[in-house]
Structures are given as C-alpha cells and as structure tokens.
Amino acid sequence: MSTKKFMYLNRRAPYGTVYALESLEVVLIAAAFDQDVSLAFMDDGVYQLVEGQNTDGIGMKNFSKTFHALGDYDINQFFVSAESLTERGLSADDLMPLVWEDEDDDWAEKPSVKVVSNVELSKLMSEQDVCLSF
Amino acid sequence: MSTKKFMYLNRRAPYGTVYALESLEVVLIAAAFDQDVSLAFMDDGVYQLVEGQNTDGIGMKNFSKTFHALGDYDINQFFVSAESLTERGLSADDLMPLVWEDEDDDWAEKPSVKVVSNVELSKLMSEQDVCLSF
Amino acid sequence: MKISIQINEGPYQHQASDTAYQFAKAAIAKGHEIFRVFFYHDGVDNASRFTVPPQDDRNVVNNWASLDIKNADGEPELVVCVAAALRRGMLDEGEADKNGIDGNNIHPAFRISGLGQLIEAGIQSDRLVVFGD
Amino acid sequence: MKISIQINEGPYQHQASDTAYQFAKAAIAKGHEIFRVFFYHDGVDNASRFTVPPQDDRNVVNNWASLDIKNADGEPELVVCVAAALRRGMLDEGEADKNGIDGNNIHPAFRISGLGQLIEAGIQSDRLVVFGD
Amino acid sequence: MLHTVNKSSFERNSLQSCLNAIDDSSVILLIEDGVISAANNANSSMLAELATQGRVFALQGDIDARGISSKVADNIKLVDYAGFVDLVVEHGTAVSWV
Amino acid sequence: MLHTVNKSSFERNSLQSCLNAIDDSSVILLIEDGVISAANNANSSMLAELATQGRVFALQGDIDARGISSKVADNIKLVDYAGFVDLVVEHGTAVSWV
Numbered sequence: 001m002s003t004k005k006f007m008y009l010n011r012r013a014p015y016g017t018v019y020a021l022e023s024l025e026v027v028l029i030a031a032a033f034d035q036d037v038s039l040a041f042m043d044d045g046v047y048q049l050v051e052g053q054n055t056d057g058i059g060m061k062n063f064s065k066t067f068h069a070l071g072d073y074d075i076n077q078f079f080v081s082a083e084s085l086t087e088r089g090l091s092a093d094d095l096m097p098l099v100w101e102d103e104d105d106d107w108a109e110k111p112s113v114k115v116v117s118n119v120e121l122s123k124l125m126s127e128q129d130v131c132l133s134f
Numbered sequence: 135m136s137t138k139k140f141m142y143l144n145r146r147a148p149y150g151t152v153y154a155l156e157s158l159e160v161v162l163i164a165a166a167f168d169q170d171v172s173l174a175f176m177d178d179g180v181y182q183l184v185e186g187q188n189t190d191g192i193g194m195k196n197f198s199k200t201f202h203a204l205g206d207y208d209i210n211q212f213f214v215s216a217e218s219l220t221e222r223g224l225s226a227d228d229l230m231p232l233v234w235e236d237e238d239d240d241w242a243e244k245p246s247v248k249v250v251s252n253v254e255l256s257k258l259m260s261e262q263d264v265c266l267s268f
Numbered sequence: 269m270k271i272s273i274q275i276n277e278g279p280y281q282h283q284a285s286d287t288a289y290q291f292a293k294a295a296i297a298k299g300h301e302i303f304r305v306f307f308y309h310d311g312v313d314n315a316s317r318f319t320v321p322p323q324d325d326r327n328v329v330n331n332w333a334s335l336d337i338k339n340a341d342g343e344p345e346l347v348v349c350v351a352a353a354l355r356r357g358m359l360d361e362g363e364a365d366k367n368g369i370d371g372n373n374i375h376p377a378f379r380i381s382g383l384g385q386l387i388e389a390g391i392q393s394d395r396l397v398v399f400g401d
Numbered sequence: 402m403k404i405s406i407q408i409n410e411g412p413y414q415h416q417a418s419d420t421a422y423q424f425a426k427a428a429i430a431k432g433h434e435i436f437r438v439f440f441y442h443d444g445v446d447n448a449s450r451f452t453v454p455p456q457d458d459r460n461v462v463n464n465w466a467s468l469d470i471k472n473a474d475g476e477p478e479l480v481v482c483v484a485a486a487l488r489r490g491m492l493d494e495g496e497a498d499k500n501g502i503d504g505n506n507i508h509p510a511f512r513i514s515g516l517g518q519l520i521e522a523g524i525q526s527d528r529l530v531v532f533g534d
Numbered sequence: 535m536l537h538t539v540n541k542s543s544f545e546r547n548s549l550q551s552c553l554n555a556i557d558d559s560s561v562i563l564l565i566e567d568g569v570i571s572a573a574n575n576a577n578s579s580m581l582a583e584l585a586t587q588g589r590v591f592a593l594q595g596d597i598d599a600r601g602i603s604s605k606v607a608d609n610i611k612l613v614d615y616a617g618f619v620d621l622v623v624e625h626g627t628a629v630s631w632v
Numbered sequence: 633m634l635h636t637v638n639k640s641s642f643e644r645n646s647l648q649s650c651l652n653a654i655d656d657s658s659v660i661l662l663i664e665d666g667v668i669s670a671a672n673n674a675n676s677s678m679l680a681e682l683a684t685q686g687r688v689f690a691l692q693g694d695i696d697a698r699g700i701s702s703k704v705a706d707n708i709k710l711v712d713y714a715g716f717v718d719l720v721v722e723h724g725t726a727v728s729w730v
Contacts (some may be wrong), residue, residue, distance in 0.1 A: 006522055009629065011551065013640060015697045019409075020283050022442055025484060029516040035524065043551055043638050044668065048701035057693025057712070060286060061325045064699075083554070088642065089673025091705065121690030122555045125629060127535055130523040132407065133531045133630045138391055143727065145649065147542055150567030151601045153276075156309055156435050159351060163383040169391065177649050178542050184562065184601035191595025191614070194419060195458045198601075217652070222544065222603065223575025258655045259633055259727060264390040266274065267398045267728045269721055276730065278411070280488050281443045283664045284638070284730075290693075294713035310414045313446065316490030321501045331489075355413050357449030357462075357506060359715070367453045369505045373490060395720050397636075400730030402623050409632065416566045417632075422596075427615035434575070434621070528622050530538075533632030548695055 003037045004129035005075035010134065014064065015055065020048045023134035028066070037086035038128075040121060046084045048115065049095045061126035064096065069132050071100030076112040083118050140264035144179035146268065148198065149189065154182045155197050157268035158167045162200070165207035171226065172211035173263075174255060180218045183229045184248065205234030210246040217252050269297050270303045272389035276400030278313030279328035280321070285314050289331045301312040301378035302337050304345040304389040307378070309400070312353040315346065317375035346378040347385045403523035404428050411446030412461035417446050421532040422464045424522050437452070437478045437522040440511070445486040446477065448454030448510035464523040466510035467504045480518045490499070535560040536625035540632060541569040543578065555582050556569055563613070564592040567584040572597060574607040587610035591621060633658040634723035638730060640668040641676065651678050661711070661719055662690040663670040667698060672705040683707040689719060 008027055014020040030037050041049060048064070055062040072077070078098060085091060098112040116124070125131065142161055148154040175183060182198070183228050189196040204210070212232060219225060232246040250258070259265065292302050307314055319329050329370040333354060337345045346356060354367070355375075360380045364372040374380060390396045404439075406425060407515040427436050441446055452462050470478045481491060486499070493513045497505040505512060523529045537560055545551040561607050562584060565570050570571065571581060572592040576604065586589050587607050594612040597603050613621065622628055635658055638657060641647040647669050650660065662670050669679065670690040682688050684707050694711040695701050704710070711719065720726055 001515075002524065006523060008437055011548075011631075012643070013463070013668060013698060016283050016638070016640075018442060020673065024483060026441075026519060026640070030520050033518070033520045033524070034690075035520070042555070043547060044643050044665065047698050051700040052701075054696040054699070055695070057325055058283075058697050059290060060283075060697070062697075083392065087673070088668075089671060094699075118554045125555060126557045126560070126627075127683045128627050130529050131531075131629045132523070132529070132569045132625055133533065133632045134409075136391065140363075141391060145646075146545070147567045147570060147600060149596070150416050150540070152309060156352060157654075160383050164387050166384070167387045167391070169387070176653070177645060178545050178580050179568065181600050181602075186601040186603075187602070187632065188598040190598070192416075192419065193423060193459055194416075194599070196599075204317070214582075219574070222570075223573060228601075244348065252652045256655045259653060259726075260655045260658070262725050264396050265725055265727045266386075266390070266396070267400065267730045268276075271720065276475065278489065280441060287638075287663055289417060290713045291716055295717045298714060298717055300717065306498075308424075312445070313489065316491050318490035318502050318504065318506065320487040320490075320496075320499075320502065321721055322484075322488070325488075336479075355455070356411065356455040357444065357451035357453075359453075360449050361497075363453075369451050369453065371506060371507060373471075374505060386428065395726060397726045398728035398730060400638075400728065404622065418578045420540075422564055422625045424618055428619045431619055433618060433619065441580065528628060530622055531630035531632060533540075544645060547642060
C-alpha cells in the first residue's frame with residue numbers, strides 16, 4: 001500500500017468526553033500501517049498531554065500513560081499549539097516528557113512533542129493527505 | 135399533587151441536535167400535569183422560535199409548528215433573552231407570533247412570547263422549583 | 269431529602285452518566301433517597317444489557333444496576349424514556365413485541381416508561397439535578 | 402472519485418449522521434464511489450436494527466441501509482468499529498456469542514470490524530470526510 | 535483544503551480555531567448549526583474578509599431549516615449537498631472542525 | 633440556587649451564559665470539563681469576583697483527572713461528590729448549564 005500523511009487532530013480535554021481516549025485507540029492501530037503519522041493538539045486538546053493526570057477520584061481509566069508507549073511504535077510527531085498552551089496558562093514544562101529512540105542516531109532518546117505556532121500548524125495541516133478529527 | 139414552578143431552559147439551535155425537539159416533547163407531556171410551566175430561550179435557543187423554518191432540504195421533521203399548539207394547553211409563558219436576540223441580529227419581529235386565548239378575558243388572544251433581559255430571566259429562574267435543561 | 273436525576277447522554281461518549289452515578293452513590297451514602305433516575309435523549313443508552321466494556325475500564329451500566337434503586341413496590345426507579353428509547357433502538361420485551369422487532373436489550377435493573385415519569389419526579393422530589401453534554 | 406466517510410455520533414441526537422447520509426447520497430448521484438462509511442464513537446449506534454423512530458420522522462438506520470454500499474465481494478461497506486460498538490452495546494451474532502450476551506442488534510446492511518478499516522479507508526480513498534458533534 | 539465547521543460560533547470555539555489555522559488557499563464550508571455564523575450578524579471580521587475572497591460556503595438546507603435565509607451575509611456562497619461533494623472533490627484534504 | 637457548569641469556557645459559552653443569568657445568592661459548581669475554568673488562567677474576572685465571595689466550587693476529582701490541581705485559582709473551594717450532594721441540598725433549585 002502507498003504511504004500517506006495522516007494527521008490526528010485533537011481539540012477536546014480528556015475524560016469529559018471519550019474523544020481523547022478513542023482517538024488514542026485509532027493512533028495505536030494506525031501504527032501498524034506504516035504510514036506517516038502525526039498528532040496535532042489544539043484548544044482544550046492540549047490538556048490530553050498534561051503531566052500528572054490522576055483519575056482515582058472519578059472512577060475512570062487514566063489513559064494518559066499510553067502516550068508514553070507511542071514512541072516505541074514510531075509515532076513521535078506530536079505538534080502542540082503554542083497559542084492554545086499560552087491561552088490556558090500552560091507551557092511545555094507542564095506536558096508529559098514523551099520521547100522516542102532514533103534508530104538512525106545510535107538510539108538516542110529524542111523528544112516527541114514540538115510546540116509550534118498556529119501558522120506552523122496550518123502549514124503542517126496543508127501537507128496532509130488525511131485529517132481525522134476528534 | 136402539589137403545584138410547582140417548572141422552567142424548561144433551551145439554549146441550543148434546532149436541528150443540529152435533538153435537544154430542541156425532545157424538550158418540546160417533554161413540554162407537551164408537562165401540560166397534562168397542571169403545574170406552573172414556563173419556557174426560557176437563551177443563547178442559540180432563540181433560533182427555535184424563529185419564523186419561517188423550512189426543513190425540506192435536510193430531510194428532517196420541521197417541529198417548529200408545534201410551538202403554536204402550546205397555547206391551547208395553557209403553556210403561554212415563553213421568555214426570550216433580549217441580549218441573546220440582539221447579539222444574533224434578531225428581534226422579536228423575527229419570531230413566530232405565538233398566542234394563547236385568555237379564558238378570564240373573554241378568550242382574548244394574547245401573545246405568549248415575552249422578550250426579557252437576562253436580569254429578568256435571572257429573577258424568574260430564582261423563583262423556580264425545578265429547572266430542566268436542554 | 270428526596271433527590272431525582274435526569275441524564276441526557278449515553279455511556280462512555282460523555283462523562284455525564286459517570287458523574288451522575290458518583291453523585292447518586294454519594295447521596296445514598298449520606299442517607300438521602302434517590303427517588304428516580306430518568307434517562308432521556310441518548311441517556312437511554314445507559315440501560316443496555318448488551319454493553320461489553322474493556323476489562324480494565326468501568327462498566328457504566330452495571331454501576332447503575334448496582335445501586336439497585338427501587339420504589340416501595342419493588343419496581344426499578346431507573347426509568348428510560350420510551351419515546352427517546354424507541355428512536356435509538358432501546359427496547360424491552362413489550363416494546364419489541366408491539367413493534368415487531370426480533371429482540372430486546374434493556375437491562376432488568378431498568379424499566380421503560382413515559383415522559384410523565386420525569387415530570388412526576390420533579391413534582392415528588394425535593395431536588396432534580398440534570399446531567400448532560 | 403473514491404470517497405470515505407467517518408461518523409462520530411449516533412442517530413437523532415446530532416445531525417452528523419443525517420448530513421453524512423445526504424452527502425453520501427449526493428456523491429453517489431454524481432457518480433462517485435463511496436468506498437467505505439466507518440462508524441466510530443457513538444456513531445456505532447447508527448447500525449441498530451432495533452430503532453423504531455416516529456412514523457412522521459426519517460428512519461436514519463434505514464436511510465443508510467438503503468444506500469446499499471457494498472464492496473466487490475458483496476460485503477457491506479457500512480463498517481462499525483468493534484471496540485466502540487462493544488462499549489456501547491452494539492453486537493452482531495459473533496460478538497454476542499464470544500461475550501456471552503443473549504442477543505444482538507446489528508442491522509444486516511452493516512458489518513462489525515476493527516479500527517484498521519478506518520486507516521485502510523484513509524489509504525485507499527481519494528478523500529475521507531469526518532462528520533461529528 | 536476544505537474546512538467544514540458544524541457548530542455555531544456563539545456556542546463553541548470551532549470556527550475561531552478553524553480561522554486560526556487556515557492557510558491562504560483553503561475554503562470554509564459552514565454546515566448544520568455552523569450556518570448560524572453565515573448570518574449577517576456573524577461576529578467575525580475574518581470570516582467576512584474570506585467571504586469577500588469567495589472562500590466561504592454554507593449549506594442552503596441548513597440555512598433554510600433555521601429560518602435565516604433572508605439574513606445571509608454578503609458574498610457567502612450557498613450550496614446544496616451536491617455542491618458539498620464538489621467542494622470535497624475540488625479542494626483536496628478535508629478537515630472537519632467537529 | 634446551585635448552578636453547575638460542565639464545559640470548558642474555552643470551548644463553549646455555557647459558563648458565560650451562567651454568569652449572565654446568576655443572581656446575588658447563587659453559587660456555581662464547576663464539574664467535568666467545566667473545572668478547566670477553575671485554573672488560574674481562567675479568563676473571567678466575574679468568576680474570580682464570585683470566588684472571592686466564596687461562591688465558586690469545583691469537583692476535586694475532575695481537577696485531579698486533568699492534572700491541574702496545582703493551578704487552581706485562589707478562593708475556589710474544592711469538593712468531592714459528597715460535597716456536591718451537600719451543595720444540592722443546601723442551595724435549593726439546581727440549574728445545569730449543559
């Protein structure tokens with residue numbers, strides 16, 4: 001099969017709705033298809049990546065740890081809107097330190113998350129073949 | 135059974151979601167219970183009362199005509215947020231001319247819709263025993 | 269105090285049903301009476317005995333069933349709106365037979381009834397709290 | 402052109418499924434191929450053969466079934482995500498048996514399959530359009 | 535690209551987010567409750583500017599359903615479902631701001 | 633009265649609508665995604681003012697789930713589900729800004 005550029009666009013906070021969790025389930029499956037995969041986090045979607053989520057008090061599954069596993073599946077392009085972070089009083093330091101190991105660079109550990117401007121996001125989006133929204 | 139004050143709070147546009155239609159179905163049933171019923175329309179809920187809705191193009195049922203029937207069930211307190219109308223470039227003239235017949239005034243036809251400020255709505259709300267949100 | 273609850277969204281897609289369940293459980297623990305839980309709109313989907321959630325996740329339907337909310341006659345007071353339910357494919361045996369459908373999916377801890385039950389809950393209860401999208 | 406569709410919401414609560422149906426019908430009328438319609442999230446509820454909408458309203462499930470979208474092998478290309486479906490109580494005979502559930506509710510015009518079918522639809526189609534809340 | 539927006543900008547932030555991320559060659563199609571933003575009270579000067587450039591479309595059926603056909607702002611192009619299909623075909627990747 | 637808000641004010645207009653319609657004796661409880669508005673970046677000076685008056689509550693479990701417990705704004709009172717029940721009992725009619 002041909003290789004296409006897939007972007008998964010995440011704009012909702014976790015737990016209030018299922019979109020964040022079921023988006024992650026798609027991404028895990030997508031990893032098996034050998035396509036060019038990137039994830040975009042905008043608006044309240046940036047809360048999906050915030051460090052220190054604890055769901056003990058609401059009786060729901062904490063799926064945030066799953067993001068750490070994505071690097072092992074070569075999913076390592078997480079683009080986070082700088083404007084969305086700033087608007088919410090968040091910075092890159094508030095996000096989980098997601099990493100991947102670069103096979104071509106002696107398995108050096110590299111960060112998966114890139115904070116980008118909306119203008120850069122717009123450019124990335126225009127390069128996609130498929131954009132799935134959650 | 136005792137009489138309570140029930141308010142039905144409608145904040146969504148019709149057709150995009152089912153809330154407007156299923157709210158109306160509750161109100162029709164509520165009419166049989168001899169309670170003090172009022173309807174509040176705020177935010178995009180004001181579009182539920184806009185005159186001239188035509189759903190031929192979207193294959194969905196046009197339920198707006200049902201509002202005209204409510205007067206016959208003694209449901210005649212429709213409170214519409216003035217601020218919500220103004221913000222949307224709408225006025226009372228854009229709304230359906232809903233009426234009821236006043237038994238105590240020789241069956242005179244009277245308007246059911248009252249445009250009120252948010253401050254007045256807030257006061258009305260504080261007088262309710264039950265507020266159902268749609 | 270007598271408290272009733274209206275739920276407007278189905279399980280899993282929105283947190284509404286989870287929050288309502290935690291609220292109901294806490295109210296019972298504090299000695300209040302849950303007079304009725306009324307499932308409306310997509311909320312009717314909380315009553316499906318067909319749900320099979322992942323083993324590491326909560327079971328929303330069973331959570332509700334475990335509260336075992338019944339009236340003095342022993343009838344469930346987890347009430348599913350019939351009009352909303354038919355539209356969305358939630359049926360008990362009676363509605364299935366009446367409408368010629370070859371199956372039913374309502375969990376026995378719930379019962380199907382009319383919208384009047386919501387109004388009655390508002391009248392009979394000291395409080396009615398709505399959970400939705 | 403080959404077009405696929407992803408639907409994230411169930412019938413009636415949101416307009417998403419209606420809009421997607423009108424879009425699919427128009428695409429077919431213009432000579433395009435609907436490669437696959439993938440029902441995800443609450444979208445899986447569009448596949449219930451138990452729905453009984455009011456007689457004066459549209460039947461969303463039958464609308465989809467009437468499009469008769471199949472592949473070259475004669476299999477339905479109205480595909481319901483199995484993980485999302487199990488959570489929400491949408492089952493075919495196989496999943497019901499596997500999970501010990503005493504019934505099933507999938508309309509025969511639909512089939513249950515994995516999330517890979519969504520990715521494959523994205524790869525194989527010229528366009529993929531998402532409809533949701 | 536084709537960007538679809540299906541929610542009122544009075545209710546949600548999706549139109550604004552779309553406008554923040556749109557490039558110079560993209561077009562916007564307003565559908566479902568999104569058509570409310572096509573009325574001439576629409577509170578976005580950026581949408582009006584895009585409309586002037588002929589880059590804003592709205593679904594006629596959804597406009598009519600909400601009774602606002604007499605209020606559609608200048609330069610917004612109305613399409614039916616067939617027109618929606620044409621936009622998808624002509625403009626490449628579709629992004630839905632659900 | 634008790635007003636509950638379950639959506640982020642970044643995403644929807646429900647908190648603002650609630651604030652527009654609240655009277656002097658009402659309190660607000662933020663639940664689910666509504667707790668996002670309890671973070672100290674919350675963009676509403678009116679909410680902050682109500683918090684100063686001790687009239688704004690938020691569900692602890694929802695705050696913790698979203699990883700924002702260190703960012704809760706001053707004077708917002710955190711409650712568990714039992715506290716939610718108490719608010720319903722004490723404050724009369726409940727209005728949900730769903």
